[in-house]
Amino acid sequence: MPVDSYTFLPRLIAAFYQMVEVESELPIPWTSLSRPLSESKFGLVTSGGLFHKVSQPPFDLERERAEPTWGDPTYRIIPSSIRQDEIGVSHLHINPCWAESDFNILLPINRFQDLIDQGGIGALAEHHFSFMGYQGYPPDTSSWRELYGPQVASKFLSEGVNCVLLTPS
Amino acid sequence: MPVLARTLEAAGLSTIMVTPMPCWAEKIGVPRTLAVAFPFGQTLGQPGNPAQQMEVILLALKTLAELDAPGGVVHASAVWPQPVKGAVKDWQPAEASPIVQEMAPQIRSLMRQRRDSMRSRAKPD
Numbered sequence: 001m002p003v004d005s006y007t008f009l010p011r012l013i014a015a016f017y018q019m020v021e022v023e024s025e026l027p028i029p030w031t032s033l034s035r036p037l038s039e040s041k042f043g044l045v046t047s048g049g050l051f052h053k054v055s056q057p058p059f060d061l062e063r064e065r066a067e068p069t070w071g072d073p074t075y076r077i078i079p080s081s082i083r084q085d086e087i088g089v090s091h092l093h094i095n096p097c098w099a100e101s102d103f104n105i106l107l108p109i110n111r112f113q114d115l116i117d118q119g120g121i122g123a124l125a126e127h128h129f130s131f132m133g134y135q136g137y138p139p140d141t142s143s144w145r146e147l148y149g150p151q152v153a154s155k156f157l158s159e160g161v162n163c164v165l166l167t168p169s
Numbered sequence: 170m171p172v173l174a175r176t177l178e179a180a181g182l183s184t185i186m187v188t189p190m191p192c193w194a195e196k197i198g199v200p201r202t203l204a205v206a207f208p209f210g211q212t213l214g215q216p217g218n219p220a221q222q223m224e225v226i227l228l229a230l231k232t233l234a235e236l237d238a239p240g241g242v243v244h245a246s247a248v249w250p251q252p253v254k255g256a257v258k259d260w261q262p263a264e265a266s267p268i269v270q271e272m273a274p275q276i277r278s279l280m281r282q283r284r285d286s287m288r289s290r291a292k293p294d
Contacts, residue, residue: 027198030182094262
C-alpha cells in the first residue's frame with residue numbers, strides 16, 4: 001500500500017503544506033551506482049537540525065522566531081565519532097526530544113558502523129552534514145542549491161564517498 | 170531536502186532519500202526515494218530501536234542498489250508501532266512553529282472555505 005504523506009499530519013499543518021507550492025524540475029539528475037554496496041563509502045545528510053552542541057552554535061531559531069518566513073539555510077558538520085550526549089537538535093517544526101535521545105533515527109552513524117562490521121557496506125565518511133529543514137515560506141532553497149549543497153558534495157567527493165543517504169525532517 | 174538530493178546526485182553521488190512525505194519527492198523529482206509511514210523527525214524508526222532502524226536502512230540500501238532510472242519511489246510496508254493519534258501528538262513541537270502561528274488564521278479560513286465548498290456540492294439541487 002502506498003505511503004500516505006498526510007497520515008501523521010494534524011489538519012492545520014496538512015492544510016499549510018497544501019498551500020506550499022513546489023514545482024517539478026526536469027530532468028531528474030542521475031548518477032549510477034559506481035561500485036557494489038559492499039565496496040561503497042557512504043555519507044549521511046539530515047535536515048533534522050542536529051548540531052554538535054559542544055563546538056557549534058545551534059541553527060538560528062531566534063531569527064526565525066522574529067522573521068517566521070525565514071529559515072536558516074546553513075549546515076553543521078557532524079563527525080562519525082560524535083557521542084549521543086554531544087548532539088543537540090534545533091528545529092522549531094519537530095519535537096527535538098526523539099533525536100536528542102537517539103540521533104540514529106535521523107543520522108544513522110551507529111547503524112552504518114554496524115553495517116561495515118557486517119560487510120554490508122564498504123566504509124563510512126568521517127564527516128556528515130546536518131541542515132534544518134524549514135527553508136522559509138514560500139520555501140527558498142537557492143542557498144542549498146547554489147552554495148551549501150555543492151559544498152557538501154565537494155567535501156564528500158574529496159573523502160571518496162560515492163553514496164549518500166538523506167533523511168528529511 | 171529534495172533539492173539537496175538532486176544537487177548531490179548532479180555532482181556525481183548516488184543518493185537515496187528516506188521520507189514520510191513521498192508526495193513532495195514525486196512532485197519535485199528526487200533521484201531515488203524510499204517512502205516510510207513514520208512520524209516526522211523519526212524517519213528511520215523509534216529511538217533505542219536499532220532493529221527497526223536497521224530494517225528501514227537495509228530497505229533503503231536495496232532501493233539504492235535496485236532502482237535503475239531517476240524518479241523511482243519504493244513504498245515501505247513497515248507499520249509504526251504506536252497508534253496514529255498518539256504519534257501525531259508526539260512528533261510535534263511543544264508549541265506551533267512561528268510560521269504556522271502567523272498563518273493560522275489564513276489556514277483556518279482556507280479550511281472553512283474548503284469545508285463550505287464540499288458541503289454545498291453535497292447538497293441536492
